[in-house]
Structures are given as C-alpha cells and as structure tokens.
Amino acid sequence: MNNSFPKNNFTNEVFSYWIPRLVADGVDINDILTVHGKATNWSEWSKAWSEIANRYNLLAKKMKDNGLDISAGETLIRSSLSYHCAQIVAFHSREEKETMQALKVKTYQKAAPLLAPPLERIEVPFKNYKIPGYLRLPSWLKIPAACVLLVPGLDSTKEDFHTIGDICVKRGLACFSFDGPGQGEFLQHLPLAEGYEDCIETIFDAISSHPKIDPLRIGTLGRSLGGYFVMRAAAKNSQIAASVVFGGTFDLEDFSSMPKTIRDGFCYATGAKTESEARMLMGDSSLIDCIDKVKKPVLIVHGKLDNIFNWKQAIKLSNSLPDISTLVMDDNGVHCCHNNAFLYRTKMIDWLANILNKNQGY
Secondary structure: OOOOEEEEEEOEEOOOOHHHHHHHHHOOHHHHHHHHHHHHHHHHHHHHHHHHHHHHHOOOOHHHHHOOOHHHHHHHHHHHHHHHHHHHHOOOOOOHHHHHHHHHHHHHHHHHOOOOEEEEEEEEEEOOOOEEEEEEEOOOOOOOOOEEEEEEEOOOOOOOOOHHHHHHHOOEEEEEEOOOOOOOOHHHOOOOOOOOOOHHHHHHHHHHHHOOEEEEEEEEEEHHHHHHHHHHHHHHHHOOOOEEEEOOOEEEEOOOHHOHHHHHHHHHHHHHOHHHHHHHHOOOOOOHHOOOOOOOEEEEEEEEOOOOHHHHHHHHHHOOOOOOEEEEEEHHHOHHHHHHHHHHHHHHHHHHHHHHHHOOOO
C-alpha cells in the first residue's frame, strides 16, 4: 500500500467511504476532523486515532471513579470505536494493528456491563475454539425476544455494530454481534475461508437455546461480505426467519477492481501473502450453488455508487429470489449506503421487526 498522499487531498477513499462509514458507526465527526487535520498517511491516521482513544479511556476512568457508570460506558464505546479506526487499515504494521485490535476488544468489554441496557458477553464453542460475541436484550421486554444475528464483513467486527444494536433494542429486538473466522479477536484462531456459514449455524443454535430468546423469531443482518455469508446460512438453515443483505454480494467477481485497502484486507483476513492466494483461499465464493434453497424473506439494501461490490451484484441476488426478496437501491449510496445511514439502518431493522414480531402485539 502507498502510505503517502497530499495533505489537502486525503484521498477520495477517505471522504467517499471512510468518513461516512465512521459517522454511521457512531464515531464523533469532531474526532474525524481532528484526525483529518493531523494525518497525511495511513500510519499517521492510526496514531491520531489511538491518541483519541487513549483520551476517552482516561475520561471514562474519571467518570467511573465518580460513580457515573452509564457515562463511563458510553465513553468507553467511543474509545473502542477509536481503537477500531486506528487498526482498521493499519496494514503498514501487523504488530500495531494487533495491538490496537486488542485494545479495542478490551475497552468494549469494559463498557459492556455499564451500558443501558447492558451487553452480555457470550462465548460459543466452535471448532475447538470459542466465538466471542455480545447479546443485548430490551430491558423492558417481558416475553422471550426476537433476535437479530449481526454478521460482520471483511473488516467490520462485533464492536462496530453498536449503533445498529441500539436501533434493534429500541424496537423490541434482541441482537447478538460476534466475530467469526478472519474477524476481530477470532482471527487469531481461524482465518477467513470458505464455509463461514457453519459459524452462523453454530451461533444460531446457541442463541436459540437462550432462555430469553424466542427460537422461532431469529433473523440475520449481514454487513458487506457478511451479506454473502447470511445468504449461505439461510440456504443451509430454514429456521432463519428473515435475512438482510446490507451492501452484500452474490459473488466475488468484483475482486480485482476493489480498492487496494479492501484487497489488502482479504490478504490479512485469509492469511494470504498475495491477492491471488487470498482469492484462491476464498474458494468459489458464489451463491449459484445454494441460492435456490433460500425460502424465507430477504431484504437487499445497496448503493449504486458502491465501489466495493458493484450494484449489479444486488440485482443478480434479487433476480435469483424473485418471490421472496425486496430490493432497495439508493442511486447516490456508497458501500452499505453509509452516506445515508439513518434512513437505511432504521429501514432494515424496522423491516426485521415487522417480520420477527408479527403476531406478537407490538
């Protein structure tokens, strides 16, 4: 990766993709502007974000010492998101990326019990390891809740699903976010590869058995590459009540035209040394072999300006599910429609709530 770019032109990628995405995920725009004023390359970007994260950590400690637990928890979420920003494209230093990733995990774990409602860390056994995740329940709900499994993509993790989790609980939905193979803290155990849907199947079984979750009302939301994963999971498990494909894809035909940071991300997540090796490790990576097995409702949300997964991927997916899919295409939307996040994130969760809570009196 070329680590340098002009001070006054922080690349089109930063403005068109990263800034909308970070704001959508709950990062303060003032922090983003602070980083933009300091950073001239990805290394400086990482350093600036880690400094902001450290400051939030110190502030949270003062709040906690003064008995302000909720404020401390919310501040720790800001710190965790800042560490996430620090590591997300830190391919210039694997050591630095792993350090910031570990701090992100540790900080979010400290925040979880302080929030309202709190998050419960659950570790699900999978292939001799434990998938880490967080369950969040609507505190006011008196009956077993419908639940949304939040499935990350290539460079997203359980921690940056926090704003979507907030939208879920406000609508009476529980949510469970997790790191699977090649993602977040689980990357140290298993790389990204074919068969990710086995992980979702295991998560589904574990959450179905939770006493506060209704096993008949569990849906999935897959972000970016996670949208591909949830479709494979839906094809395998007919008990999944509904699925949302959020900036996803039908296949990996667009691989060679993706931004360099995304292709670097595939190398990192798969453990490959080259892009061609990463592509090989992902296998066929097409829904052609299973899409006919998907029988439950699917919502597809996509942006026509998506430069990671071309908008035609959403058309291909929708055309493959003519009787059960709803396609929402934003002509001005970037990847995952991050530049119009409020509209589409609420639309996705409202759609899920309508299906999962049907006939439950909500």
